[in-house]
Amino acid sequence: MADFSVTLPSGEIWVPQFVADLNQEKCIGCARCVRVCAREVLELVGVNEDGDVIHIDPDGDDDEEYEKKVMTIAHKENCVGCQACSKVCPKKCYTHEAVQV
Secondary structure, eight states, X not given: OOBOOEEOTTSOEEOOOEEEEEOTTTXXXXXXXXXXXXXXXXXEEEXXXXXXXXXXXXXXXXXXXXXXXXXXXXXXXXXXSOOHHXXXXXXXXXXXXXXXX
C-alpha cells in the first residue's frame, strides 16, 4: 500500500494530510478552525457537566445547557487534506495523517 498523493501541475508530488483526530481536552472552542474549513468537516458543540455532547442551535444558543464549547469532527469524509484547521488552531488540537490506498 502507498500513501494517496496528487501530482501538481508543477510536477511536484503532494501527499494530503487528512484530519484524523481532535483533542477536545485542549480545545478552547474558539471556532477559528470551523471558519476556515469550507467543507463542513467540523462542528462546534457544547459539553455539559457530565461530559455529554450537546448540539448547539446557531440561531438560539442557550449557554446554560453546557459548561463549555468544543470542536468536533462531524464529517471526516469531507476533509480534503489542506490542514487549514490545524494551521489556525492556537492550541494545536489536531492530528492529521496520510491515507493509504
